[in-house]
Amino acid sequence: xxxxxxxxxxxxxxxxxxxxxxxxxxxxxxxxxxxxxxxxxxxxxxxxxxxxxxxxxxxxxxxxxxxxxxxxxxxxxxxxxxxxxxxxxxxxxxxxxxxxxxxxxxxxxxxxxxxxxxxxxxxxxxxxxxxxxxxxxxxxxxxxxxxxxxxxxxxxxxxxxxxxxxxxxxxxxxxxxxxxxxxxxxxxxxxxxxxxxxxxxxxxxxxxxxxxxxxxxxxxxxxxxxxxxxxxxxxxxxxxxxxxxxxxxxxxxxxxxxxxxxxxxxxxxxxxxxxxxxxxxxxxxxxxxxxxxxxxxxxxxxxxxxxxxxxxxxxxxxxxxxxxxxxxxxxxxxxxxxxxxxxxxxxxxxxxxxxxxxxxxxxxxxxxxxxxxxxxxxxxxxxxxxxxxxxxxxxxxxxxxxxxxxxxxxxxxxxxxxxxxxxxxxxxxxxxxxxxxxxxxxxxxxxxxxxxxxxxxxxxxxxxxxxxxx
Numbered sequence: 001x002x003x004x005x006x007x008x009x010x011x012x013x014x015x016x017x018x019x020x021x022x023x024x025x026x027x028x029x030x031x032x033x034x035x036x037x038x039x040x041x042x043x044x045x046x047x048x049x050x051x052x053x054x055x056x057x058x059x060x061x062x063x064x065x066x067x068x069x070x071x072x073x074x075x076x077x078x079x080x081x082x083x084x085x086x087x088x089x090x091x092x093x094x095x096x097x098x099x100x101x102x103x104x105x106x107x108x109x110x111x112x113x114x115x116x117x118x119x120x121x122x123x124x125x126x127x128x129x130x131x132x133x134x135x136x137x138x139x140x141x142x143x144x145x146x147x148x149x150x151x152x153x154x155x156x157x158x159x160x161x162x163x164x165x166x167x168x169x170x171x172x173x174x175x176x177x178x179x180x181x182x183x184x185x186x187x188x189x190x191x192x193x194x195x196x197x198x199x200x201x202x203x204x205x206x207x208x209x210x211x212x213x214x215x216x217x218x219x220x221x222x223x224x225x226x227x228x229x230x231x232x233x234x235x236x237x238x239x240x241x242x243x244x245x246x247x248x249x250x251x252x253x254x255x256x257x258x259x260x261x262x263x264x265x266x267x268x269x270x271x272x273x274x275x276x277x278x279x280x281x282x283x284x285x286x287x288x289x290x291x292x293x294x295x296x297x298x299x300x301x302x303x304x305x306x307x308x309x310x311x312x313x314x315x316x317x318x319x320x321x322x323x324x325x326x327x328x329x330x331x332x333x334x335x336x337x338x339x340x341x342x343x344x345x346x347x348x349x350x351x352x353x354x355x356x357x358x359x360x361x362x363x364x365x366x367x368x369x370x371x372x373x374x375x376x377x378x379x380x381x382x383x384x385x386x387x388x389x390x391x392x393x394x395x396x397x398x399x400x401x402x403x404x405x406x407x408x409x410x411x412x413x414x415x416x417x418x419x420x421x422x423x424x425x426x427x428x429x430x431x432x433x434x435x436x437x438x439x440x441x442x443x444x445x446x447x448x449x450x451x452x453x454x455x456x457x458x459x460x461x462x463x464x465x466x467x468x469x470x
Contacts, residue, residue, distance in 0.1 A: 001094040005073040010064040014041040015074075023092060027081035034075050038066045076102045079109045086199065087151050088176075088183045089163045108176060112150040123213050126220060131244040131253075132291035138214070143177060145210070147203035152177055155184040156200065156207045157237045162186075207233025211240070220244070250295045257285045257292075261308050268315040275346050279339045282309065286335075305335040313342075321345045374400070376419070 002012035018037060020026045029037065042065065047058045080102040084090040124137040142154035163183050164171075173179040188197045208224075208231040215221040223243050224236035243249065266278040286300060293299045310322050321341050325331045331338055372389040374396040385393065 001097050002070075002074075004098060005077055006067060006070040006099075007074075008064065008066075008070075011041060011066045011070060014044075014064050023081055023094065023097075024085070027078055027085055029074075029078045031075045034071060034078065038071045038074075041066050073099060073102065076106060076109060080105055082149065083108075086149055086185070087180050089185055090166055090183075112146070115146050115150065118145060120213050123210055126214055126218055128218070128220075130288070130291075131249070132288070132295070135241065135245065136291075138210075141210075142207070143181070145206075147206050148199045151180050151184045151199070151203060153203055153207055153210075155181045156186075156204050156234050158182065204233040205231040208236055209233075211236050215240075245295045247296060250292050250297055254289065254292060254297050257288045261285045262312070264312060266313045266315065268317060269346065269350065275343055278312075279343070302333040302335055306332050306338050309335065309338060317349065318342055318345055372396070 002015055003009065007015065042063045044061050044063050046061050050057050050059055077097050080097065081092060083105060084092045124141045127134045139154060142157060143152050145153045147153045158181060163185060173182065185197045186200045187194050211224055211233060215224060220240060223239050227236040227239065261282060264281050266275060267273065269275065286305060289297060289300045306325065310325060313322065325338050372385065372393045374393065
């Protein structure tokens with residue numbers, strides 16, 4: 001085999017003489033080890049005996065020449081052995097180690113040598129609103145993160161521990177990366193025992209470090225905490241996955257997405273609502289549900305998508321399109337084509353009509369000149385007001401500076417009590433003047449009779465003269 005790699009007979013003998021007698025021992029040689037080995041073969045040092053008997057003499061050991069090609073081939077051959085035996089669990093015999101076979105991995109070896117581990121600030125982030133996206137990003141990252149022996153760390157988190165026996169593995173892998181993820185060993189046999197592979201233990205710890213960094217400051221940290229002592233990255237990964245993407249968690253996410261689909265309505269074009277936004281919202285929920293299909297959800301079929309699309313359109317202006325869809329079996333299973341029909345119809349209507357005519361959502365809630373009093377209304381009283389009265393009421397309240405709280409359609413109790421106190425204070429302040437006026441008006445006739453000069457006896461013609469004093 002070594003002679004096939006361009007070693008001379010003497011060079012091959014020297015490699016064998018150094019103790020590398022089989023492929024398992026040879027594969028552990030790294031590039032720097034091979035460089036040192038070839039240096040020793042070229043210049044071993046010491047002396048050798050030349051001749052026999054009385055003619056025997058000693059001289060400096062001249063060593064054996066090893067060409068640069070042979071040294072380079074040996075480095076690539078050892079990489080080839082490590083890849084097959086340690087990374088993809090394939091058997092190798094000496095006749096497999098040929099220049100043609102080993103050169104197939106030349107580019108991959110160079111890529112491995114140039115590889116640099118990513119920094120912590122490039123680790124994926126947790127999106128607690130979308131755990132499917134979180135795990136998608138994490139899995140992509142683990143595929144590109146090369147651990148010990150330059151194996152993609154995603155192999156630590158694959159579903160099965162066992163590797164399919166080579167004789168029964170007929171899979172056509174799309175890439176060498178996929179093959180390593182599927183076939184890199186988790187365990188190996190030592191004597192009669194099966195124990196964790198040393199490389200796997202190191203790589204599982206790397207996965208733990210990534211998860212620990214990702215969950216820092218997050219509630220999800222408690223999920224992986226039990227595996228901290230052993231730094232068991234594989235166990236921590238599946239603990240997170242089971243908690244956030246297990247059957248119950250997936251059911252909750254499906255229920256939430258379906259509720260959003262059912263609850264979002266389209267009532268016509270307006271400043272805050274357009275058909276394009278309506279479609280975008282629905283497609284976002286479709287994508288969430290599609291992501292959950294990998295975790296047991298059966299999926300939302302095309303007919304259901306179109307049914308929900310039509311059901312939640314609550315405006316008669318597109319009734320023509322809706323009728324066309326309901327009458328066509330092919331349209332009823334083609335969501336994208338249906339949304340295109342609606343959008344095209346709406347665009348045509350917008351170009352041919354004025355905004356006031358076309359804006360259904362605004363004309364339905366047009367403020368009328370309704371008579372309404374600006375006062376506190378109980379929930380029951382407020383419910384009896386017409387839409388026009390409600391808007392008129394809030395217009396009056398806005399004019400006096402009242403602020404409407406989000407989700408609240410009535411004056412708060414606190415504001416009402418404050419208003420009552422202010423009115424009471426004003427009434428108390430004005431009370432004396434009002435009482436005087438009332439008294440004066442109520443006794444006006446008495447005042448005229450008792451205090452006016454008209455009835456003063458001293459000023460009348462028939463007044464009684466006062467008696468003289470004695």
